[in-house]
Amino acid sequence: LTSIGIGAWLGTIMLFNVWGLIWPNQKRVLGLVEATDEEKATAKRVAFLASRTNTVLSIPMLLFMHASVRGLPF
16 A cells, blocks of 8 residues: 555656646747747756656656555565
């Protein structure tokens, strides 16, 4: 039960990264929202770091969720 909860929290963090950081900043980078070149550079870096964080969190999330199905002690 604990492992599925940890996996769910990691997934929730990833969801908020996408909604709160990645997508708004990607809209600036892609030109869907008006932004100066400096703002676009900052938005690019923030979106990159949030995406990398999600990539790093995805492996433990999957392992914790899989452990709950298999009954492994994590």
